[in-house]
Amino acid sequence: MRRFWSATSAALLLGALVTLGWLVVPDRAPGARPYEGQTIRAVVNAEYVKYSLSLVEQDLYDKLGVKIETEVIPLDAFVAKTLLEFNSGGSPWDLVMFGPSNMPDYGRHFEPLEPWVEKLKLDFAMDDIVPVFAKVMLRYQGKLVSMPYDGDIHIMYWNKVAFERADNKQKFKAKYGYELLPPKTWKQWDDAAQFFSGWGWDGTQAKLFGAGASYKPSASGFSYHWWRQRFFAYGGNYFDANMKPLINGPAGLRGLEEMVRTMPYYPPGVLLFESEEPKTMLIKGEVPLLHSWTSTGKRVGNAGESLIVGKAGFGIVPGAEIDGKIVHRPAITPGRGMAVSKYSKKKEVTMKVLEFISLPDQSLKIVMDAKTIMDPWRVSHLRAEKFRKLFPDADKYLDAIEQSFPFLVPDPVIPAADEYQRKLSFEITEALAKRKSPKDALDNAAKEWDKVTERRGLEKQKAAWGEKLHEMKQLGIEYHGDWAAKAK
Amino acid sequence: MRMAALALKRKQWEPFAFASPSLVLIGFVILFPLAYSFYLSFQNFDLSVGSDYEFVGAKNYTEAIFRDPRFLGSVWNTAVIIAPSLALELLLGLGIAMLLGRVLHGRPIITALLAIPAMVSPVMAAMAWRMMYGVKYGAINNLGRQLGILDVYFDWFSSPVISIVAVVLVEVWHNTPFMMLVLLAGLQSIPQELYDAARVDGANPWQSFWSVTLPLLKFTMMVGVMIRLIDLTKLFGLIFVLTFGGPGGSTETVAFTTYLMGFKDFRMSYAAALSYVIVGGVLILTLVFFWMQRVREARAA
Numbered sequence: 001m002r003r004f005w006s007a008t009s010a011a012l013l014l015g016a017l018v019t020l021g022w023l024v025v026p027d028r029a030p031g032a033r034p035y036e037g038q039t040i041r042a043v044v045n046a047e048y049v050k051y052s053l054s055l056v057e058q059d060l061y062d063k064l065g066v067k068i069e070t071e072v073i074p075l076d077a078f079v080a081k082t083l084l085e086f087n088s089g090g091s092p093w094d095l096v097m098f099g100p101s102n103m104p105d106y107g108r109h110f111e112p113l114e115p116w117v118e119k120l121k122l123d124f125a126m127d128d129i130v131p132v133f134a135k136v137m138l139r140y141q142g143k144l145v146s147m148p149y150d151g152d153i154h155i156m157y158w159n160k161v162a163f164e165r166a167d168n169k170q171k172f173k174a175k176y177g178y179e180l181l182p183p184k185t186w187k188q189w190d191d192a193a194q195f196f197s198g199w200g201w202d203g204t205q206a207k208l209f210g211a212g213a214s215y216k217p218s219a220s221g222f223s224y225h226w227w228r229q230r231f232f233a234y235g236g237n238y239f240d241a242n243m244k245p246l247i248n249g250p251a252g253l254r255g256l257e258e259m260v261r262t263m264p265y266y267p268p269g270v271l272l273f274e275s276e277e278p279k280t281m282l283i284k285g286e287v288p289l290l291h292s293w294t295s296t297g298k299r300v301g302n303a304g305e306s307l308i309v310g311k312a313g314f315g316i317v318p319g320a321e322i323d324g325k326i327v328h329r330p331a332i333t334p335g336r337g338m339a340v341s342k343y344s345k346k347k348e349v350t351m352k353v354l355e356f357i358s359l360p361d362q363s364l365k366i367v368m369d370a371k372t373i374m375d376p377w378r379v380s381h382l383r384a385e386k387f388r389k390l391f392p393d394a395d396k397y398l399d400a401i402e403q404s405f406p407f408l409v410p411d412p413v414i415p416a417a418d419e420y421q422r423k424l425s426f427e428i429t430e431a432l433a434k435r436k437s438p439k440d441a442l443d444n445a446a447k448e449w450d451k452v453t454e455r456r457g458l459e460k461q462k463a464a465w466g467e468k469l470h471e472m473k474q475l476g477i478e479y480h481g482d483w484a485a486k487a488k
Numbered sequence: 489m490r491m492a493a494l495a496l497k498r499k500q501w502e503p504f505a506f507a508s509p510s511l512v513l514i515g516f517v518i519l520f521p522l523a524y525s526f527y528l529s530f531q532n533f534d535l536s537v538g539s540d541y542e543f544v545g546a547k548n549y550t551e552a553i554f555r556d557p558r559f560l561g562s563v564w565n566t567a568v569i570i571a572p573s574l575a576l577e578l579l580l581g582l583g584i585a586m587l588l589g590r591v592l593h594g595r596p597i598i599t600a601l602l603a604i605p606a607m608v609s610p611v612m613a614a615m616a617w618r619m620m621y622g623v624k625y626g627a628i629n630n631l632g633r634q635l636g637i638l639d640v641y642f643d644w645f646s647s648p649v650i651s652i653v654a655v656v657l658v659e660v661w662h663n664t665p666f667m668m669l670v671l672l673a674g675l676q677s678i679p680q681e682l683y684d685a686a687r688v689d690g691a692n693p694w695q696s697f698w699s700v701t702l703p704l705l706k707f708t709m710m711v712g713v714m715i716r717l718i719d720l721t722k723l724f725g726l727i728f729v730l731t732f733g734g735p736g737g738s739t740e741t742v743a744f745t746t747y748l749m750g751f752k753d754f755r756m757s758y759a760a761a762l763s764y765v766i767v768g769g770v771l772i773l774t775l776v777f778f779w780m781q782r783v784r785e786a787r788a789a
Contacts, residue, residue: 080535080751087539105536207641217734268623268643271735416536419753426558426737433736435648444557455534 033065035349042070042095045078049097049149049336052372056362066353068095079418082106086343094344095353097149100137101334101411102418104464107140110339114144116351124358128378136410136471137337147358150336151367151377153408154229154291155400157300158182158313162201162288171195182313184326186230186255187488189289189318190262196288197265210265212278212290217429222274224425225333228409229291230255232329233320235483238412238420241469243462245449247424248442250484256438260431271433283308291317293333294401298370301391310392314400316407320487322480328407329477336374376401409477414464416452423448529761535754548761559762561737562745563769568652569741570720573659574713580660581667581712586701588668589675599672606665614729617658621645621730648738651731655739658726663719667712674708675701710781714774721770742766 044050050070060066071093073081079102085091086109098106116122124147126134133148162168163182172180176191183189193210200206214222228236236251246252263270267281275293282290283299283306290296299305300312319328338357340350356362360380367376368387376382382402388395411417424445431441453461472478504511529548533541552559584602588595605613620627621644632638644654678701686696724743727733733740733748740748746766750759 077751080754083535083754087535089539215735216732217736268641268646271643272645272731419536422748422752429734430736433648433734433738435736435738456537 032063033061035352036065038065038346038349039067039069040094040344040346040350040353041092042068042097043082043093044070044072044097045075047072048371048373052366052369052374053357055365055369055372056357059362060353060356064349064352064356066349068353079105086341089343091341091343093341094346094350096339096341098146098337098339099334099418100146100148100332100337101413101421103137103140103146103337103413104415104417106339107145109342110140110145111342111344111347111351112143112145113147113340113351113354116347120348120351120355122351122355124355125360125378125380128360128380130377130379130405132332132405132408132410132475133335133377135475136332136413137335146337146339147354148335148377149338149357149363149366150374152293152295152333152335152375153401153404154225154317154330154333155294155297155397155404156182156289156291156315156317157282157296158290158315159202159282159285159288159308160311160313161203161285161308162196163313165201165203168201182315183289183318185321185488186233186258186318187321190258190265192289193262193265201288202285206286208285209267209281209287210262210289212273212281212287212292213266213270214273214275214278214292215271215429215432216274217271217426222425223428223432224421225331226291227252227255227259227424227428229317229329229331230258230320232331232409232477233318233327234487235322235480237469237472237477237479239449239465239469240479241462241466243453243458243465245446246479247449248439248446249481251480252442253438254484254487256428256431256442259428260434260438263432271429282312291330293373294375295370295373297394297397297401298368298390301394301397302370303391312393314393314397316400316404319407320483322483322487327483328404329409330404330407332408332410334411335377406476408475410468410472410475412465413468414461416456416461419452420449423452525760526764528757529764531757533755533757535756541757544757548758549765551758552762552765558737558740559742559745559749559765562740562742565652565737565739566721566723566741566743569655569659569723569739570717572656573663573720574716576656576660577664577667577716578709578713580664582671582705582709584664584668585671585675588672599669603665603669605662606669608662610662610725611729613658613662614726617654617661618730621654645731645735648735651735651739655726655730658730659720659723662726663716667716670708670712670715671705674705677708678704706781710777714777717773717777718770721766742769 042053044053050072053068053070057068060068079099082091082093082096082098083105085093086106091109096106096110113122113124117124129148130151133151137148138144138146163180169180172192172195175195180192180195181188183192189211195210196208197210198207201208213226215226216222231247231252234251234254236249236255237246239245267273267278267287269277278287278290279292279296279299281287282292282296285307297314301309303309316328317330319326321327338354340347340354344350357366360378363378364381364384364387366372367374367381368384368390376387376398381387382398388398412420427436427441427445427448430436430444431438436444530543530545531541532544532547588599588602591598608616621629623629623643624640626640628644629638629640629642632642633640643650645651682700682704683696686700691699722743723741724747727739727741727744728747731739733744742762743766746759746762749755749762
């Protein structure tokens, strides 16, 4: 009998403890972890992107009960491998990271989001997405198919020491006849680069350089990003309405000639620099000027590696003075998006994951972390107090990003966008390496563009470009054949 | 009688039976890809467009040979890298092999030590050299500064010419040991009696080298050069890591251009055609080389 009562008491006590635990621990509340035990497969193009997903992994599990298994395919092989899978009519991945400029090649493999928004009552907080990203990054043939993951654009960074030292200001004014200030036009940028090149502008005896850049050929089209911000400021555009390339016109030529002429003011090795080398030179105080991806700002503010914490200025990329007004044309370069594979067998849970990682508070964790190299893409990211206080002058850094948004120029987001960019990028580096004149290089690039258009089908490309041309017009970007001659 | 016939038959098929697993494997991993890529080179398979393709005849080949300045440029770049690399590897390899031939003690150890660069993978070698060529912190520039001949900011990839020199230097460092080993084997197969006879005839070392060593080493040299020539036309890993074909396209080799066409532009058929153009080119070069050698030998005879 005693044994019976002991057993009953123990069972009751255990039952009470379990019930208490169920009620006290919030994530055991009814309805929590609705997808417990499910794992989705994601594919990304770098370890730091995988790391960025790990920042929201725990919350994702606590909320939905889902785990993400992330596969990293290195950048160089990413598009080839993922497209190979997709074009064969399947994919082992549920969640897919991609470059928005490749949307025309990827889009048909993505699941449209809107039907799922209805069905699952998803909230992607669309109003909070920076309008220009919402307009140019997320749709395929008019349908919403992806969410931003990385809002890459270029902004300008400068070392305040270089620009604020009294003797530097004095010398500069004596040489160029105007005040030394962070450049607003490309002419001022080139003057500053020339002025600072080859001497210790920080007051030391060190040999320092005029400005930073990334001109590595072929792969990721770095030099193309550097060229097109001048090109568009001088009134250029990619094609006319009939798909005739406009890159070898006066705007392109002026931009490239300036880049070739100012090469001596850039650091040795610049012809093979990828994205990170000039960023490192900036934060180590070796170049006073750089326009680069917005993730650079987080490195600038990271006291663990930066020597210019609190000494850096942030602003919009220079432009051109046209009829007394400065026209800025910073680039979208090109960012990352996340989409759900059309071939996924776990579409519902993947949609929930996409919604979760895109939530303002979750995505903020990702874009705030310096190690992710992911950049803000929501308005709330830019206004978040903890981001604005992340490092000295972080507020000014975020303001510079926001100020750039109205002027952004997207890639030519039409089929083979990536190929157009690489062909042009290659020719730009040919000119920078002085293997071709700027004119020959751009003429060659235009010929290559024609070949790509011909291969893809002129009419098809024309139709796709027509849409983009309209979109760019809405953004205020139009071709101006006369700007190159009158730009100051 | 019947048993003997059966045994004979068995003798005929037995070797094939034993070799069949490896033949099947070779067929699967070598012959099939070769045949498939040859078939593909006559299609217009473009991965970025989709999985459908159609027969386009020799269009890819005519484009490669007549209408693709970038590929033709890469042929020139490859030649510019191959010529000095081969010459230096041959001269240095021969020199080191002859010096080693005179070493009496510890030759195996010295040979093994000298062969180390050839054992390093091209990608590892390229990564190491990329760091050594580095501006400001690179070992070469800092050594150059100590010697008073280089600035630490000297950029080894500032111009096409210097970049090619940089690539050739790594290539020579990496592959001279191979040439050395081949030539050392050749040198050791020359009978000592021939040198003794030459000495008795009053030949000085130079005459001995010219009249004994070189003629008898010619075939070994030819084999070594051919192997290296074929190898150099496939130059990829070093370029990928060290220069990515730059600055501009100055170090873009044929193999690298083919990679870009296939895995960046996704023009799989065109990349397959480029590969066969390269194979054809190497084949022609090899045949011309052997033909010249035979003509020279015939003339000498």
